[in-house]
């Protein structure tokens with residue numbers, strides 16, 4: 463039976479929108495022992511300070527010396543509904559043995575939820591979460607991608623992004639939220655192919671709405687000094703997606719929010735919670751890995 467039967471696509475007004483977002487991982491010295499071959503401990507399905515910290519060990523890759531991944535010290539938590547928590551746990555248990563410690567790379571447009579959904583997937587798999595944009599900021603020593611574009615250039619950012627992905631590709635048991643443009647360089651695919659790649663495919667209207675809600679200051683490719691933020695973001699996202707669509711389609715699995723909403727009887731993707739999307743991503747991962755194993759045998 464499809465494990466997602468019974469999953470509720472809860473309207474955000476009563477769930478996601480009313481909740482605190484999970485805090486991001488950040489880096490300042492070391493990475494967790496989970497990057498080694500240790501098996502994941504069973505942990506409660508709560509993100510934030512309710513999650514026990516994993517023990518820390520020095521990272522091996524030269525580039526990440528001096529960096530560390532650590533849970534926020536804040537008090538915010540993300541609660542899943544009982545249904546979602548159970549399904550997330552079951553799906554994670556199904557996927558883990560097939561994943562064989564490989565990393566998971568989330569690709570997709572800006573605002574597609576790679577960070578939000580990636581943190582949930584990392585949590586349930588007992589993996590560590592990395593955001594490649596944040597790693598580039600750390601490596602360059604500038605605290606925002608927008609400033610890196612301004613002070614240096616987009617090409618400089620892209621070179622550093624490739625180096626970050628190369629270094630991550632030698633590690634295990636990570637969920638990585640990649641930058642929206644990471645897919646455009648073939649070399650980045652050679653790194654990401656060492657793990658599993660998942661495309662979060664979100665309709666442009668939903669992307670533009672999400673981005674307009676928080677502003678474009680942190681997204682240099684969308685930033686405009688004036689004008690209607692939604693309309694400008696929508697136009698720019700449309701042009702970017704046209705150029706990148708084929709590259710995103712290289713991913714091992716695609717989570718189409720339109721399809722997920724349809725599956726749950728909705729015609730609006732905005733009702734889908736991040737955890738419902740994370741469940742779909744785990745289902746897609748399982749299908750891909752199972753098919754791959756069948757082809758091999």
Ligand SMILES: Nc1ncnc2c1ncn2[C@@H]1O[C@H](COP(=O)(O)OP(=O)(O)OP(=O)(O)O)[C@@H](O)[C@H]1O
Pocket residue numbers: 474478483570571572573574575576577578579595639640641642672673676681732734735736739
């Ligand atoms: N399922 C969802 N429903 C509504 N809003 C969401 C959902 N998932 C993420 N968001 C919101 O959309 C915005 C972008 O999400 P997020 O930062 O996770 O995307 P991203 O793909 O990592 O973006 P970027 O590549 O620009 O860093 C955030 O404000 C987040 O709170």
Ligand SMILES: O=C(O)C1=C[C@@H](O)[C@@H](O)[C@H](O)C1
Pocket residue numbers: 571572595607640641642643644680681682683
């Ligand atoms: O879509 C893009 O090209 C980008 C997305 C962000 O994640 C950042 O990597 C940067 O703003 C570029």
